[in-house]
Amino acid sequence: MEPATVSARAPGKINLDLRVGPRGDGGFHELVTVFHAVNLWEYVELELAAGLTCRVDGRQAAAVPTDSSNLAVRAIEELRALTGLVEGVAITIHKGVPVAGGMAGGSADAAAALLAADQLFSLGLPLTELERVAARLGSDVAFCLTGGTALGTGRGELLAPVLATGALEWVLVTHPEGLSAGSVYAECDRLRGERTVPAPQVDPLLLGALRQGDPAQIGPLLHNDLQPAAFSLLPALRETVDIGLSEGAVGGLVSGSGPTCVFLAEDADDADDLANVLAQRGFPGEVLRATGPAHAGVLGVADVL
Numbered sequence: 001m002e003p004a005t006v007s008a009r010a011p012g013k014i015n016l017d018l019r020v021g022p023r024g025d026g027g028f029h030e031l032v033t034v035f036h037a038v039n040l041w042e043y044v045e046l047e048l049a050a051g052l053t054c055r056v057d058g059r060q061a062a063a064v065p066t067d068s069s070n071l072a073v074r075a076i077e078e079l080r081a082l083t084g085l086v087e088g089v090a091i092t093i094h095k096g097v098p099v100a101g102g103m104a105g106g107s108a109d110a111a112a113a114l115l116a117a118d119q120l121f122s123l124g125l126p127l128t129e130l131e132r133v134a135a136r137l138g139s140d141v142a143f144c145l146t147g148g149t150a151l152g153t154g155r156g157e158l159l160a161p162v163l164a165t166g167a168l169e170w171v172l173v174t175h176p177e178g179l180s181a182g183s184v185y186a187e188c189d190r191l192r193g194e195r196t197v198p199a200p201q202v203d204p205l206l207l208g209a210l211r212q213g214d215p216a217q218i219g220p221l222l223h224n225d226l227q228p229a230a231f232s233l234l235p236a237l238r239e240t241v242d243i244g245l246s247e248g249a250v251g252g253l254v255s256g257s258g259p260t261c262v263f264l265a266e267d268a269d270d271a272d273d274l275a276n277v278l279a280q281r282g283f284p285g286e287v288l289r290a291t292g293p294a295h296a297g298v299l300g301v302a303d304v305l
């Protein structure tokens with residue numbers, strides 16, 4: 001008997017290093033990025049049902065579409081096209097990652113839906129095949145299938161492991177206004193103007209620091225080429241980053257296309273202290289604690305038939 005319900009979870013991410021090359025012909029930019037998943041989770045439950053439906057609850061759920069533009073719905077549709085599946089599925093998403101926050105929450109939903117569907121329908125697809133499907137859904141989806149700490153190249157969808165040790169302790173400051181990745185890349189292009197942009201390269205010092213697992217070394221090496229564009233579109237973010245750094249973070253920056261700002265602390269106690277201090281500063285968004293690396297996975301099979 002096939003299980004009737006399967007749940008999976010996938011983490012949100014921070015870009016520890018995001019190097020943006022020139023805009024390519026397809027409109028996408030060549031990237032080199034160090035992805036780092038943290039324990040803010042997207043939970044996706046799939047249940048055998050008639051038709052394909054989607055329900056969303058949790059953080060900022062009202063801002064998430066439930067129609068065929070939802071990335072988890074698109075993930076199931078892509079799998080159906082690939083495998084010839086005809087069964088219907090009811091999708092329930094529980095959001096923990098800020099929406100349009102530069103932390104890949106929608107991508108995590110797509111990734112968790114792929115992991116759960118593979119189990120629900122006993123597809124047994126290899127990771128490489130799931131990554132191919134993921135890449136058709138968005139640049140960050142392939143990383144969200146596994147999480148951890150990884151090097152992304154191409155549009156961000158080509159992955160290689162990064163040798164990283166230890167846990168990293170983060171404080172996150174969200175922003176109530178979302179930023180779309182497309183508009184931030186466009187702003188990055190506008191700010192660059194006619195300047196020649198070199199091929200992107202990861203900072204080897206950061207890779208060395210991650211191997212050591214030393215936050216004090218890692219902090220000053222955090223880098224995001226999209227940060228000036230995010231500051232240009234939402235100037236208040238500059239002050240948020242400055243405040244986090246002045247309150248004792250060992251590093252801080254905008255995550256991906258923003259607007260979430262992330263701060264690295266020396267250890268868990270320092271991160272708790274920093275979170276308490278930042279919570280008093282009256283930012284318009286939330287102050288959250290997170291730890292990385294975090295890993296995606298199928299949670300459990302509930303055989304309710």
Ligand SMILES: C[C@@](CO)(OP(=O)(O)O)[C@H](O)COP(=O)(O)OP(=O)(O)OC[C@H]1O[C@@H](n2ccc(N)nc2=O)[C@H](O)[C@@H]1O
Pocket residue numbers: 015018027028029030031033101102103104105107137138139140141154155156181182183185255256257258
């Ligand atoms: C900026 C990053 C950094 O990890 O993450 P977020 O901040 O969105 O989480 C990613 O590159 C975003 O990935 P994702 O959000 O999956 O983007 P996609 O849906 O693939 O693309 C949305 C739009 O972003 C732009 N885009 C995306 C990836 C890339 N390498 N070059 C681009 O120029 C394109 O304009 C594209 O139409």
Ligand SMILES: Nc1ncnc2c1ncn2[C@@H]1O[C@H](COP(=O)(O)OP(=O)(O)O)[C@@H](O)[C@H]1O
Pocket residue numbers: 063064065069070071072093098099100101102103104105106107109110178179180181257258
């Ligand atoms: N399952 C989903 N969860 C969140 N957003 C989604 C989802 N499916 C589609 N979207 C759309 O994608 C946009 C960006 O999503 P998200 O992944 O949260 O942010 P980011 O690209 O900044 O990491 C949202 O504004 C929303 O309209």
